[in-house]
Amino acid sequence: MQLLINGNPITVPEELQDVTLLDFLRDFAGLTGTKYGCGIGLCGACTVHLDGEATRSCQTYVSDLDDARVTTIEGLAQTFSGEGLHPVQQAWIAEGVPQCGYCQAGQIMTASALLRRVPDPTDEEIREEMSGNLCRCGTYGRISQAIARVAQEA
Amino acid sequence: MGQQVETRKINRRLFLKRTGWVAAGLTVAAYTSYPVVHSTLPALPTFDAPNTQDGVLWLQAMADGRVRFFCPRMEMGQGAGVGLSQVVAEELNIDQADIECILPDTDQVPPFQMTVGSQSIAHFFDPVSWGAAQLREALRRLAAKKSDLPADEIKDGRAGFVLPDGTLLGYGALVPDTGVIVGDDQLLPDDALPRLALKSVKNHKAIGQDWRHHELEAIVTGQMTYARDVQVPDMAFGAVIYPPGFEAKLLSADTNKARAIPGIIGVEINKGDDFVGLVAEHPFVLETAIEALNAEWQIDETLDQGQIDARLDVQKFRSDDDFAHTLLSSGDLGTGQRHAKHRVTGRYDTPFAAHAAIEPRSGVVWVKEDKIEVWCSTQDPYFVQNRVAKVLGREAEDVVVHTHRIGGGFGGRVPCQASEAAARLSATFNRPVRVQWDREDEFSNNYFQPKFSHYIEAGVTSDGKISHWDHDFVSSSILTGTVPGLIGKAIDMATPDDGTIRGIVPQYDMTNRRIRYAAVRTPVPINAWRGLGSAPNAFAIESMMDELALKAGIDPFQFRLQNLPPSSDRLANVLREVAEISDWGRPTPPDTGRGLACAVYKDETAAAVVVDIQIDYTARAVRVTRAWCAQDCGLVLNPHQVESQIMGNIIWGSSMSLKEQITIAAGRVDEDNFHMYEPLRHGSSPEVTVSLVVPSNMAPSAVGEAALPPVPAAIANAVFAATGRRNRHLPMTYESTFDETG
Ligand code: FES
Numbered sequence: 001m002q003l004l005i006n007g008n009p010i011t012v013p014e015e016l017q018d019v020t021l022l023d024f025l026r027d028f029a030g031l032t033g034t035k036y037g038c039g040i041g042l043c044g045a046c047t048v049h050l051d052g053e054a055t056r057s058c059q060t061y062v063s064d065l066d067d068a069r070v071t072t073i074e075g076l077a078q079t080f081s082g083e084g085l086h087p088v089q090q091a092w093i094a095e096g097v098p099q100c101g102y103c104q105a106g107q108i109m110t111a112s113a114l115l116r117r118v119p120d121p122t123d124e125e126i127r128e129e130m131s132g133n134l135c136r137c138g139t140y141g142r143i144s145q146a147i148a149r150v151a152q153e154a
Numbered sequence: 155m156g157q158q159v160e161t162r163k164i165n166r167r168l169f170l171k172r173t174g175w176v177a178a179g180l181t182v183a184a185y186t187s188y189p190v191v192h193s194t195l196p197a198l199p200t201f202d203a204p205n206t207q208d209g210v211l212w213l214q215a216m217a218d219g220r221v222r223f224f225c226p227r228m229e230m231g232q233g234a235g236v237g238l239s240q241v242v243a244e245e246l247n248i249d250q251a252d253i254e255c256i257l258p259d260t261d262q263v264p265p266f267q268m269t270v271g272s273q274s275i276a277h278f279f280d281p282v283s284w285g286a287a288q289l290r291e292a293l294r295r296l297a298a299k300k301s302d303l304p305a306d307e308i309k310d311g312r313a314g315f316v317l318p319d320g321t322l323l324g325y326g327a328l329v330p331d332t333g334v335i336v337g338d339d340q341l342l343p344d345d346a347l348p349r350l351a352l353k354s355v356k357n358h359k360a361i362g363q364d365w366r367h368h369e370l371e372a373i374v375t376g377q378m379t380y381a382r383d384v385q386v387p388d389m390a391f392g393a394v395i396y397p398p399g400f401e402a403k404l405l406s407a408d409t410n411k412a413r414a415i416p417g418i419i420g421v422e423i424n425k426g427d428d429f430v431g432l433v434a435e436h437p438f439v440l441e442t443a444i445e446a447l448n449a450e451w452q453i454d455e456t457l458d459q460g461q462i463d464a465r466l467d468v469q470k471f472r473s474d475d476d477f478a479h480t481l482l483s484s485g486d487l488g489t490g491q492r493h494a495k496h497r498v499t500g501r502y503d504t505p506f507a508a509h510a511a512i513e514p515r516s517g518v519v520w521v522k523e524d525k526i527e528v529w530c531s532t533q534d535p536y537f538v539q540n541r542v543a544k545v546l547g548r549e550a551e552d553v554v555v556h557t558h559r560i561g562g563g564f565g566g567r568v569p570c571q572a573s574e575a576a577a578r579l580s581a582t583f584n585r586p587v588r589v590q591w592d593r594e595d596e597f598s599n600n601y602f603q604p605k606f607s608h609y610i611e612a613g614v615t616s617d618g619k620i621s622h623w624d625h626d627f628v629s630s631s632i633l634t635g636t637v638p639g640l641i642g643k644a645i646d647m648a649t650p651d652d653g654t655i656r657g658i659v660p661q662y663d664m665t666n667r668r669i670r671y672a673a674v675r676t677p678v679p680i681n682a683w684r685g686l687g688s689a690p691n692a693f694a695i696e697s698m699m700d701e702l703a704l705k706a707g708i709d710p711f712q713f714r715l716q717n718l719p720p721s722s723d724r725l726a727n728v729l730r731e732v733a734e735i736s737d738w739g740r741p742t743p744p745d746t747g748r749g750l751a752c753a754v755y756k757d758e759t760a761a762a763v764v765v766d767i768q769i770d771y772t773a774r775a776v777r778v779t780r781a782w783c784a785q786d787c788g789l790v791l792n793p794h795q796v797e798s799q800i801m802g803n804i805i806w807g808s809s810m811s812l813k814e815q816i817t818i819a820a821g822r823v824d825e826d827n828f829h830m831y832e833p834l835r836h837g838s839s840p841e842v843t844v845s846l847v848v849p850s851n852m853a854p855s856a857v858g859e860a861a862l863p864p865v866p867a868a869i870a871n872a873v874f875a876a877t878g879r880r881n882r883h884l885p886m887t888y889e890s891t892f893d894e895t896g
């Protein structure tokens with residue numbers, strides 16, 4: 001079995017087919033940008049894209065992936081046609097969103113999937129969509145602003 | 155050498171170990187004052203605030219003209235590294251790109267005060283400014299030598315000096331390959347040392363700017379290495395089963411079954427100290443192996459929340475008149491009571507609370523013959539160094555802690571128990587070992603914010619003054635919370651805990667007052683949590699202030715103002731400011747309410763908060779919709795960063811007020827993941843507006859926790875305004891608002 005992670009084909013060893021995508025990414029593929037926070041789908045720190053959709057990697061098993069393209073925070077910038085960082089990453093820096101930063105890979109993956117689907121979300125849509133991603137440092141206000149900035153600049 | 159300057163002897167050798175950079179030929183003095191633990195007590199992280207002179211230890215000029223800054227603060231999102239870099243930049247006339255800001259390992263700088271209590275800027279501004287100024291003057295002397303001119307003819311320029319003929323001499327042209335560190339014998343006395351960071355704010359170039367933290371790009375691209383992300387060659391993967399309840403005892407475990415699992419390197423069991431751990435070649439078998447161990451424990455299941463509540467019941471202590479500590483007593487309560495036109499009593503309770511930082515802790519430890527290496531994140535790497543040494547029976551000097559950005563601290567990340575376990579397993583199995591806590595470990599095995607139980611009886615005179623204030627409360631020691639048994643009890647009797655009583659003395663004028671405190675120890679482990687006692691204490695005080703104001707028919711904002719003495723002008727200022735920006739007094743729509751509260755944090759930072767809440771009767775929810783905060787924290791190094799901290803405190807305060815509670819059931823912590831202990835989410839969080847009152851002449855003061863204390867009372871006051879129901883217990887839920895109080 002093979003996975004396509006950030007455009008790279010990676011062969012899954014037989015014995016790792018029933019591990020979670022989160023563990024596979026972090027402990028086999030060496031992609032540690034995707035974070036563990038709760039392991040039960042409630043914090044969003046482990047969010048990645050499966051075919052562009054925000055997905056909790058701690059709730060996804062490698063064997064369930066079939067042909068899905070996996071994008072992690074390390075590969076997000078490649079999915080953007082322009083130069084440098086993905087616009088959401090740029091906005092995160094411009095608005096100075098992160099505090100401890102640990103939840104932010106997940107926040108960015110959720111936000112970028114939202115903006116792909118809804119390029120100009122309302123404040124309500126942002127709040128609702130982002131509610132699956134906990135931030136203990138309380139960066140919610142700046143997250144909303146950064147998403148609004150991307151929508152405005154697009 | 156100036157006669158006033160007393161420089162502590164420090165080990166410059168510590169500087170020289172850095173990879174890729176060697177400063178040869180410098181004087182090396184012995185650093186001897188590092189405390190090593192000899193007693194059976196757990197080492198307490200008790201390092202003192204830095205001396206001004208420590209500043210030179212953290213700075214090096216490099217041959218490429220840049221400055222290396224070993225920022226003596228651990229980073230957990232509070233942004234100390236960026237704020238203090240701005241101080242360095244100010245003194246040395248450089249930009250952010252000219253600074254290499256490094257989170258130091260324990261072998262790179264001498265021990266510094268642990269990163270707690272919002273002291274990073276307040277305590278370190280002065281030493282960093284002093285050290286950077288010394289470095290600038292040392293460089294000026296090099297420029298004088300090089301240009302053969304007297305030093306006083308060499309003027310400051312951007313990243314260097316300007317000679318009388320207008321030539322710019324950059325630092326790069328002055329610094330030899332070995333770099334420049336200011337030696338003990340090169341220090342200027344204070345009166346000969348110009349301090350650019352102390353100049354009036356209007357002259358500042360770096361201070362006061364919204365610099366972004368230099369690690370933001372690494373964070374948003376997933377490149378930042380947190381402790382959980384550390385990989386060491388040949389690393390093995392460990393796991394530990396922790397006792398599943400307070401003081402649980404290990405009965406048995408089936409090691410053979412676990413050992414037989416392919417990939418398992420070994421199992422370590424020690425009934426003497428209830429340790430069950432194992433190590434594997436890869437992490438994917440750990441879960442199965444842990445299950446196979448089938449560890450059985452003896453737990454005392456009788457301890458439950460009801461018992462603990464009964465022990466921490468302020469009424470019980472009042473009926474027994476059993477308060478070990480009278481923190482304050484002045485005037486005469488009886489006289490006050492006679493002068494009172496209105497009298498109010500209130501009992502206010504706050505629960506145990508968890509830190510719930512999103513990153514569960516992790517450590518990688520490699521025990522070698524000559525040296526022990528630890529990779530982890532902690533608010534005090536020297537404490538971890540000590541603890542790991544103690545676990546292994548080695549000297550602290552043999553242990554090096556490589557530090558990482560912390561994925562949320564909040565007081566919960568002083569020890570790194572995962573590293574202590576990894577150290578043990580590494581010693582046994584002779585490999586570098588990683589141990590990661592999962593979310594359940596975080597909830598079950600760390601310490602908590604203690605419960606508080608307050609009782610206040612107070613009154614208002616006919617002219618709207620506070621007639622008297624009789625405040626009793628019960629809680630647990632925080633700073634010495636982990637000291638065990640009888641020694642702990644002895645400490646409790648000898649002295650009230652500074653952390654627990656933080657903020658207990660109201661700022662208001664009150665002649666007749668008494669504040670008493672009793673400490674209780676329970677099996678629930680207690681230690682630092684954001685703000686320590688300040689938020690639970692302000693919840694009681696500022697709720698009572700509202701109750702008094704309403705009883706007397708005075709607007710709560712006016713009531714506070716008219717009871718503040720002139721010495722509290724900073725607090726009065728922020729009150730007026732928050733009233734202004736929130737348009738206090740504006741009528742509120744139905745089902746909404748507005749509340750106000752204020753507090754001074756650690757006698758330094760004044761903050762006032764207004765919140766709007768909304769009752770959603772359909773969803774049966776109480777929501778904080780808007781919040782305003784005015785804060786006076788003296789000189790602001792980085793307004794963006796301060797604003798972020800305030801926003802974070804408002805969210806934290808809303809979360810603790812509405813959502814958070816740890817309960818004890820059957821001898822253990824009941825909550826074990828976010829389904830049972832769910833911090834406030836984005837959709838329920840208020841929009842926050844911040845105003846910083848910026849006086850130019852005040853030293854910078856605490857920020858990281860300062861806006862938190864007023865939040866719970868502001869919310870309770872707003873809920874009362876909306877519903878006429880007074881919540882005197884946290885958390886305030888829809889149910890508690892409508893069913894249990896009133
Ligand atoms: S780790 Fe997947 S949602 Fe928390």
Ligand code: FES
Nearest residue numbers: 100101135136137
């Ligand atoms: S930035 Fe710390 S948890 Fe979100």
